[in-house]
Amino acid sequence: MHELELSKAFxxxxxxxxxxxxxRRAGRDNIMTISWTTVLDFTPRLAMxxxxxxxxxxxxxxxxxCVIAVPGIDLLDQVVGIGTCSGADTDKFARFHLxxxxxxxxxxxxxxxxxxxxxxxVTDFIEPYDIVVLEGVAAWVEPARAQRRMIHAxxxxxxxxxxxxxxxxxxxxxxxxxxx
Amino acid sequence: MHELELSKAFxxxxxxxxxxxxxRRAGRDNIMTISWTTVLDFTPRLAMxxxxxxxxxxxxxxxxxCVIAVPGIDLLDQVVGIGTCSGADTDKFARFHLxxxxxxxxxxxxxxxxxxxxxxxVTDFIEPYDIVVLEGVAAWVEPARAQRRMIHAxxxxxxxxxxxxxxxxxxxxxxxxxxx
Numbered sequence: 001m002h003e004l005e006l007s008k009a010f011x012x013x014x015x016x017x018x019x020x021x022x023x024r025r026a027g028r029d030n031i032m033t034i035s036w037t038t039v040l041d042f043t044p045r046l047a048m049x050x051x052x053x054x055x056x057x058x059x060x061x062x063x064x065x066c067v068i069a070v071p072g073i074d075l076l077d078q079v080v081g082i083g084t085c086s087g088a089d090t091d092k093f094a095r096f097h098l099x100x101x102x103x104x105x106x107x108x109x110x111x112x113x114x115x116x117x118x119x120x121x122v123t124d125f126i127e128p129y130d131i132v133v134l135e136g137v138a139a140w141v142e143p144a145r146a147q148r149r150m151i152h153a154x155x156x157x158x159x160x161x162x163x164x165x166x167x168x169x170x171x172x173x174x175x176x177x178x179x180x
Numbered sequence: 181m182h183e184l185e186l187s188k189a190f191x192x193x194x195x196x197x198x199x200x201x202x203x204r205r206a207g208r209d210n211i212m213t214i215s216w217t218t219v220l221d222f223t224p225r226l227a228m229x230x231x232x233x234x235x236x237x238x239x240x241x242x243x244x245x246c247v248i249a250v251p252g253i254d255l256l257d258q259v260v261g262i263g264t265c266s267g268a269d270t271d272k273f274a275r276f277h278l279x280x281x282x283x284x285x286x287x288x289x290x291x292x293x294x295x296x297x298x299x300x301x302v303t304d305f306i307e308p309y310d311i312v313v314l315e316g317v318a319a320w321v322e323p324a325r326a327q328r329r330m331i332h333a334x335x336x337x338x339x340x341x342x343x344x345x346x347x348x349x350x351x352x353x354x355x356x357x358x359x360x
Contacts, residue, residue, distance in 0.1 A: 047311070076346055077348075167337065
């Protein structure tokens with residue numbers, strides 16, 4: 001994987017993809033599927049919505065770090081499978097045949113099969129809304145992957161893959177932050 | 181437009197589309213382009229990230245309501261145009277040839293050319309993060325529109341249209357909330 005400048009890491013989340021979030025606690029890696037995320041700023045500061053109903057939440061509370069991994073559409077059935085079983089009784093890396101790759105700045109692993117990653121520190125919990133605030137500390141992309149279409153969840157059991165791309169960089173120039 | 185059950189309204193935002201947010205203040209309608217949003221719960225409670233740097237923010241603060249409109253890819257250049265000029269000196273409905281349609285529960289208007297809408301009350305501002313918390317109070321879809329592909333912003337001047345759709349309802353059944 002190639003390192004991505006932190007100033008560009010928000011561009012992995014702004015399109016609104018379903019992501020896989022890895023954690024590590026007591027020597028065990030876990031993964032959850034999350035589609036409720038948003039960029040908060042260009043630091044990048046990010047938010048995701050999760051709570052005690054997810055087994056990974058205890059790891060976020062205790063270790064205060066995670067990796068956000070962006071899967072391509074080729075991983076759709078693994079994303080659905082990961083989102084419908086629990087790390088309480090399942091080794092998800094083993095069950096879904098995914099490779100855990102050491103990260104640089106956090107203990108939680110990258111996922112070998114994903115398109116891109118943001119290593120994150122947990123910096124805050126906004127309790128009444130189950131919002132977890134994250135700060136990206138390193139980011140990685142897999143530039144060699146031909147299949148780069150991300151997945152978007154509708155929330156009713158349907159999913160949408162990325163389609164056609166449009167370049168509007170010139171028209172957007174005044175709004176782009178430095179380093180993007 | 182056809183009314184959409186509120187229990188399904190979160191499915192308009194979960195895919196992570198760029199949205200147009202309308203407000204009305206002192207008799208004037210305005211529109212802003214927002215791509216930093218997330219679902220918070222199935223009520224639906226939603227969050228968007230914006231602040232005083234947007235002219236619409238004063239209307240959100242004062243009127244405490246807005247409409248989230250979901251544009252299709254046919255509106256890409258209007259979405260870019262709306263996001264790169266200010267309501268302080270521009271009547272965006274006029275400039276971008278968009279129709280303002282009365283909403284049912286809020287004063288801010290729907291946008292005739294959009295695919296779907298959520299009428300929202302502003303219920304909270306999470307100050308340190310510029311998060312505006314919204315509660316959907318009515319929702320609408322335009323079922324007759326053939327072009328239903330939404331827009332996703334990358335954040336670097338590129339945009340992505342929805343592509344192929346995948347049905348995984350059976351596999352996701354245990355995770356779907358009631359009424360979806």
